[in-house]
Amino acid sequence: MGELNGPGTARNGGQEQRPIFQTTGLTKTYGSGAAAVHALRGVELEIPEGELVVLLGPSGSGKSTLLNILGGIDRASGGEAYFKGNELTAMKERALTAYRRRHVGFVFQFYNLMPSLTAAENVELVAEIAPDPMQAFDALKLVELEARADHFPAELSGGEQQRVAIARAIAKKPTVLFCDEPTGALDSETGVTVLKALQTLNEELGATTLIITHAAATGAIADRVIHFADGRIREVVKNAVKASASDISW
Amino acid sequence: MNVSGHMLSTLDKKLLRDLWRIKGQALAVILVIAAGIALQVMSHGMMRSLEETMRAYYERYRFADIYAPVKRAPAHVVSEIQALDGVSDAIGRITGGGLIELPEAETPVSAKIVSFDPDTFSPINGIYLAEGRMIDPTRRNEILLLRPFAEAHGLSPGDEISITVYGARYRFKISGLALSPEFVYAIPPGAFVSDPASYAIVWASNEAIEAAFDLDGAFNEFLLATARGANSQALIDELDRLLAPYGAIGAFSRADQTSNRYLVEELAQLNTMGRVMTPIFLGVAVFLMNIVITRLVETERDQIGIMKAFGYANHEVGAHYLKFVIVIALAGAVVGWGGGLWLGKLIAGIYQTYFHFPFLVFVAEFGTFAIALAVSGAAAALGAIAAVRSAIALSPAVAMRPPAPPKFARGRGFSGRIFNSVDQLSRMIFRRLAHQPFRAALTTFGIGAAMSLSVMMRFNVNATDYMLDVSFNIVDRSDIFVSFIEPLSQEAVFELGHIEGVTLVEPVRSSPVLFLNKRITQLGAITALSEQPVLNRVVDENLLPVTIRGEGIVLSRQLADLLAAPVGEMIRVELRDGRRPVLDVPVVGVVEALVGTPAYMPIDALNRRLKEPLRISGAYLKADPLKRASVYRELKSFPEIAGVSLQREAYKNFEKVIDEGPGTFRYIMTVFSIVIAVGVVYNSARIGFIERSHDLASLRVMGFTKTEAGYVLLGEIIALVIFALPIGSVLGFLIWSYLAGALSTELYQIPVIYREDGLGYAAMIVLLAATAASAYIQRDINRLDLVSALKTKE
Structure with missing residues (x-):
């Protein structure tokens, strides 16, 4: 696959963005026959580069499945998904790994930090395989955790661990940042600090950011909110004005 | 847990499904246990089978308790021996060496010829007739031949062979093929290993061979069966006294009989192997069992919690995990036992090539299985005990929470500057190990x-x-070793040296002796060599040649240890040939020997002590490779030769x-x-x-x-x-x-x-x-x- 930077690598420069992701008729079915579960039932979507997008919807509505397919860790059953004009749904496993390695940052609900590495080392872990990473210290500074750089995950609170996970995800300067329930395991107050970090990073680094959440209030900080229900997009709402993460609560 | 109408309780179903889920790991444990058990069943079973076969064979064919070789004793001595206290039966016989001429062999094959009275009912050292018929005492040309030798050369009853004794050639007819408890392991003196093709045992009637050995009306060996409770050592001392006038070489008990010794040592080796190896396997099995069951209990914490919350008692939960162990142990024991039987049969087949029993069946009694089961169970239980106890100890509430994640903390292992150049993935490896x-x-x-x-x-x-x-x-470093029927004069060296193609002759004299030091006695032999031997050398632990000189004796380390005789010690040596002198000689050296317990003296010193002119009992030869065939031919015509071995x-x-x-x-x-x-x-x-x-x-x-x-x-x-x-x-x-x-x-x-x-x-x-x-x-x-x-x- 090589470089995925198709025509349109321009950073968000004010004019109408060409979509970084585009899907047509995307479906995903688990199992078969009577036991088949239709997680996605034909998703048509365009996400412009550089936006902060929040995906809302009840459990099982298909938002995680969509994120997984766009993140290159799951495969669609039908339809197409494009990243900057490159068809993700046609890529071989090796190409998907390279795609994740080069372009994608993940923030997990349960942080998924390597318990045997310190905060700084967890960040360096990803920096080591990136072509042009930022310094681990700088990444931790962005999430205001530079003072805890030498701590192991077991020595950090949940919110701190999630901020380390964010620092790890952004250290490679990803093109896109996927966050699956990043505040799901955190209390509201801590969750806000995490969202704040994500919002700041989106604005400062320009990485397209997709956040899955149950908390509807989170939608206020997004450029665009996609509502999911029953494997389909029910509604896409564009916010004319984005709220600051510190102004929301749930 | 009783579920009416069902064979398996729900917990047992869970057990089987869990086992299936971790089948790879369970299989690994089972195989390691099985390997240990198989080895144990094989070595123990083989040992018992050999022991039992040996015991039955010895008993049925009355394997002699004591051997008393002499130079020549009149036949009536037998009754004197029979009258000795503690003797239940005694016979006399003639034994000696001969050479068998076989058309396909380039050199004559050494044979041990043993007289046998076919008319005696249940004789000492009886014969198992494997094929053909017993020798007819009225026909002097009939012999029995050791079956493995006959098979190795394609000889069968009815065939005729020539045997040379003291230079005279005799023609014999093979009446049957036989085995004897005396020759379970048939090995010629000085050889490393038994080779059925290169050493023959020949049985003939007294009448057939007495003239050949110049022993008309006389014997040169007595075999004794002792009465129950007899004091063997006392009897041996008594025999040595009684037979001294007849040139007694030294009586010895069954324990020192060559074939029996090899057999007994083989048994000891099997025992050692089983004893050393089995614990290694089982130790590893204990460890594997431990990690598998510990892991199982860890992953099933929530299930344990639910079981307990629903009212399963601690002992029921413990029993459930113990059943895992039992199933694995049982499988290990069964696979190991089966494998052990298979290996045992394989090894028994190999044993039969070298140990000549009329039959050797590998039998693993049920006892071995019981032991296998017990050992396997013990190993598995030992490995699992800690994990099962932790399952019992878990309280339901704690059990339903996931275990705390591994706690890595600062200041513990693998950090600091030295570690800075290591990549993160490698750091994860090191930290895991240290954790x-x-x-x-x-x-x-x-x-x-x-x-x-x-x-x-x-x-x-x-x-x-x-x-x-x-x-x-x-x-x-010789090519050929020739041994003589009895010691010859120096002239033999010149004669051998004159054979076309022989480039070097090195004489050797071997004399049977009894070593004495303090109260320790040991039967053995002195090997007398020339001072600077070239073909057959004595070496020290650095493999450097040792010069044998002076009037002293050089002992192999094993013999020195047996006699507790370090360098400088004066030991007594009773020679059992020639004029049977008794010598007191100093130990002047101790050398390493891989085979046997040799002792060395310079050949001229020994002869001086024996007050004999230079006599030799054998010679090492070096031969021109291109002329070997003619050398062998020449050697065949040497009447005094008892055996020729090619290195x-x-x-x-x-x-x-x-x-x-x-x-x-x-x-x-x-x-x-x-x-x-x-x-x-x-x-x-x-x-x-x-x-x-x-x-x-x-x-x-x-x-x-x-x-x-x-x-x-x-x-x-x-x-x-x-x-x-x-x-x-x-x-x-x-x-x-x-x-x-x-x-x-x-x-x-x-x-x-x-x-x-x-x-x-x-x-x-x-x-x-x-x-x-x-x-x-x-x-x-x-x-x-x-x-x-x-x-x-x-």
Whole structure:
């Protein structure tokens, strides 16, 4: 696959963005026959580069499945998904790994930090395989955790661990940042600090950011909110004005 | 738990399904247990089968309790012996050497000729007639031949052969093929190993051979059966006194009879092998069982909590996990027992080539199975006890919470500046190892144990190679050894030297003696050599030739130890030939000998002491390779020759025997070594994989390749394998040092030779096994479900 930077690598420069992701008729079915579960039932979507997008919807509505397919860790059953004009749904496993390695940052609900590495080392872990990473210290500074750089995950609170996970995800300067329930395991107050970090990073680094959440209030900080229900997009709402993460609560 | 109408309780169904889920790990444990059990069943069963066969054979064919060889004693001495206290029966017989001419053999084949009275009912040292018929005492030309020899040369009853005795040639007809408890292991004097083709036992009537040996109306050996409770040693002393006038060479008990000694030592070796090897396997099994069951209980914490919350009693939960252990132990015992039977039959087949019993059936009694079961159960239970207890101890509430994640904290291992240049994936490996040092140590030790088996086997090979090399290239550099029927004058040396093609002749004189020091006595022989021998040398521990000079005696280390006679000690030597002088000689040296318990003196000193002109009992020859055939032909016409052995043949024979016997065993041990290595590596890697699949999946999601994710897990295993290499080397060396000592006997010494190539070979085996097991786990890594990384842990 090589470089995925198709025509349109321009950073968000004010004019109408060409979509970084585009899907047509995307479906995903688990199992078969009577036991088949239709997680996605034909998703048509365009996400412009550089936006902060929040995906809302009840459990099982298909938002995680969509994120997984766009993140290159799951495969669609039908339809197409494009990243900057490159068809993700046609890529071989090796190409998907390279795609994740080069372009994608993940923030997990349960942080998924390597318990045997310190905060700084967890960040360096990803920096080591990136072509042009930022310094681990700088990444931790962005999430205001530079003072805890030498701590192991077991020595950090949940919110701190999630901020380390964010620092790890952004250290490679990803093109896109996927966050699956990043505040799901955190209390509201801590969750806000995490969202704040994500919002700041989106604005400062320009990485397209997709956040899955149950908390509807989170939608206020997004450029665009996609509502999911029953494997389909029910509604896409564009916010004319984005709220600051510190102004929301749930 | 009773569920009416169902054979299996719900818990038992869970048990079977759980077992199926961890089948790979369970199989690894089962195989390691099975290997240990198989070895135990094989060695113990083989030992019992040999012992039982030997006992029955000895009893039925009245294997003599005491042997009393003499030079010549009139027949009536038998009744004097029979009258001795403690003797229940005694017979006299004639034995001697002869040469059999076989058209296909380039040199004459040595034979031991034994007289036998076919009319005696149930004689001492009876004969098992395997084929044909008994000799007819009225026909003087009939003989019985040892069956394995006959088979090796395609001889059968009715065939005729020529036997040369004292230069006179006799024609005999084979009436039957036979076996005897006396020749279960038939080995000519001075040989390393038994070769059925190169040594014959011939039975003939007294009448048929007395003239040939010049023993008309006389015997040169008495066989005794002792009465129950008789004092053998007292009887032996009595016999020596009684037979002294007839040239007694020294009576000895069954324990010193050559064939019996080889057999008894083989039994001891089997016992040692079983005793040393089985615990290694079972020790590893204990460890594997421990990690498998501990892991199982950890992953089932919530299930244990639910069971307990629903009212299952602690003992029921404990019993459930104990059943796991029982199923695995039972499977290990059954597979091991079956494998042991199979191996036993295989080994019994090999034994039958060298130990000539009328029958040898490998029988593993039920007792061996019971032992196997008990041992297997004990090993498995020992491995599982801690885990089962922790399952019992878990309180339901605690059990339903996931275990705390591994706590890595600052200031504990692998940090700081030195560590800065190490990449993060490698850091994960080092920190894991430092975090669970006990488990890492156990795994390392398990792999080390696997390697030690291979190391041991390679050292065994090295020892054999060394023995071959020392014996045939350093000590004995001759081409041909000829032995004479009785000591000859120096003239024989000149005669041999005049044979066309013989380039060097080195005389040797071997005399039977009784060594005495303080109250210790030992039957043996003195080998008298020329002062600077070239063809047959005596060497010290550095393999440098030792000069035998002066009036003193040089003892092999084993003999010096037996007699408690260090250098400087004065020992008494009673010679049992010539004029039977008694000499007091100083021990002037102690040398290393691999075979037997030799003692050396200079040939002229011995002859001086014997007050005889230079006499020799044999000679080592070097021959022109191009003229060997004519040399052999010439030797055949030498009337005084009792035997001709070709070093080349002996070498080949030795190699062949090693390949078939110990060779098979080595092959089996190598397979077992692989089983352990694969078992340990697979289990460790598999458990590491299960514990860390979430981390590995996260790495994959973050864009790490399969190989990189594999490196984190398998790098840990590789590190442990590398740590295990020196442990396995040292362990193998220690076990082999112990085994070599335990397996060494008076018959031969097993040297401990350290050679790096042995370690290299063993390391290769372990690395290959570890690679295979790792490749299998890499498959699991390749199939990791990445979406699982996004879900909650476990």
